[in-house]
Amino acid sequence: MGAQRVRDGFARLYGAEPEGVWSAPGRVNLIGEHTDYNDGFVMPFALPHTTVAAVSRRTDGVLRLHSANTAGAADTAGAADTAGAAGGAVELRLDALVPESDRNWTAYPAGVFWALREAGHPVTGADIHLASTVPTGAGLSSSAALEVVVALALNDLYELGLQRWQLARLCQRAENVYVGAPTGIMDQTAAACCTEGHALFLDTRDLSQRQIPFxxxxxxxxxxxxxxxxxxxxxxxxxxxxxxxxxxxxxxxxxxxxxxxxxxxxxxxxxxxxxxxxxxxxxxxxxxxxxxxxxxxxxxxxxxxxxxxxxxxxxxxxxxxxxxxxxxxxxxxxxxxxxxxxxxxxxxxxxxxxxxxxxxxxxxxxxxxxxxxxxxxxxxxxxxxxxxxxxxxxxxxxx
CATH class of the missing domain: 3.30.70.890 (GHMP kinase, C-terminal domain)
Structure with a gap:
């Protein structure tokens, strides 16, 4: 999904250019399944399939979310509150975010905001337009791609100064606590830390990493x-x-x-x-x-x-x-x-x-x-x- 296309979609939706565009990949795990929540070893690598996010900050405690994917994530958005939102975007208030209250795709990016605020980081809202080529429900970590792309954008825009492994930890907390899915740390770390042409040998206990040529x-x-x-x-x-x-x-x-x-x-x-x-x-x-x-x-x-x-x-x-x-x-x-x-x-x-x-x-x-x-x-x-x-x-x- 091209950056310009997502940027243009944001402008049509929200009436202004975004402050930036970010991407995060899906992943394939080469070997090491169900070891990550047991403090074990994994070896994933990133796919060319990505979730792309165009994002701008807000200062009013409002989060507006929109997905260009008409089959998949966007289909579930209709169940969420869209009152007052631009062009069908889902509008949420940050001070009203409650863990396990949202069963739609919006729980993943909203969970990132919740996790950042719970950790004391001053994020005050955003307008976000998303598009993804990561297949959903296929075991290729579409949820982690969605979480990490939002976290990276907020880290850059709000100048939070967090390292990639710290973003992965926060995204895992968002999925474990806010979404309510008891996943390990592999998927978020893969999306945040993989490099082209390599598989990532990751020790999930201390998050030490080694890039293995592949x-x-x-x-x-x-x-x-x-x-x-x-x-x-x-x-x-x-x-x-x-x-x-x-x-x-x-x-x-x-x-x-x-x-x-x-x-x-x-x-x-x-x-x-x-x-x-x-x-x-x-x-x-x-x-x-x-x-x-x-x-x-x-x-x-x-x-x-x-x-x-x-x-x-x-x-x-x-x-x-x-x-x-x-x-x-x-x-x-x-x-x-x-x-x-x-x-x-x-x-x-x-x-x-x-x-x-x-x-x-x-x-x-x-x-x-x-x-x-x-x-x-x-x-x-x-x-x-x-x-x-x-x-x-x-x-x-x-x-």
Missing amino acids: DLAAEGMRLLVVDTRVTHAHSDGEYGKRRAGCEKGAALLGVDALRDVPYDGLDAALARLGDEEEVRRLVRHVVTEDHRVERAVSLLESGDTRAIGPVLTEGHASLRDDFRISGPELDLVVDTALEAGALGARMTGGGFGGSAIVLAEASDAEAITKAVEAAFAAAGFTAPRTFEAVPAAGARRLV
Whole structure:
């Protein structure tokens, strides 16, 4: 979505030019699923798909929000109060923002304002016009892109002086407390901190980061994202149950977080959990997934990129069998892609729908895509959407 187009849309809507235009990307998580809220390791990278925001400050405590996306975010705006707003924009008062009071898309940017004000930052309102190419409900972190683009704009306009990791923390708080979705820190950090041509190796405990070169095209490979078009929502109860189960496991094992259970001590830890079978499965996934992230980083840094394929596939089996958050469509993508010659494949994102990723030789990508499409048609599923994922830049000011 071009900056000028969003800038022009803002001017038509609010009758003046915006003070600036910013963007923040969606993300794909290469490996490290449901480890972030367990203080573990993740390795996402940013997508070229972005949410773009044209923004100007206000001084009257009013927030006006508008989305150019007629299918998706903007469709839900009609349920919100639009009285007195310009051109159909949603108008909110900052002093009336209450956590978990908004079930529309507007909760995400409003939550950022709430989190900033709760932290003592002097934000006094804004006019915002948004447009996004990040698919919603596809496990590609459209919500974090929306939060981070607003946070970065406010940080610049109000000269708050916050670092990228601090913006990510505030956005996570907005989603956890204001929206009511118990997500970890990965998505917001990826949107804020990823760099072009790299995957981000992130320790979610202390937010230390390492940019890992990830140029598949140079090595004759592609990473495909297959959007199953089965939508999900992190605020739904199943995600929260998994997080609560992980916290129970950590408490039973006497550790601060499952990150603290060593991989070589996993069997002993599982034995200590006794007949807590559901908790045992969750613990096994998190500990082995952290180990898979470390293996993938080592392989990429040693130049053995193709060898991460089986690591991805192992991750899918763990998410399917231990964490139990896959589904028929995601499993079909993985199984079909592997049968068609993929180097590795797994679901990505929070689960219960969304997308899968497929690592393939460039020469095999088209055949794998067609095989997956044929398998979906034969199963009677909605046709998937497949595109190549290329590591892109993180959040930035455009104008």
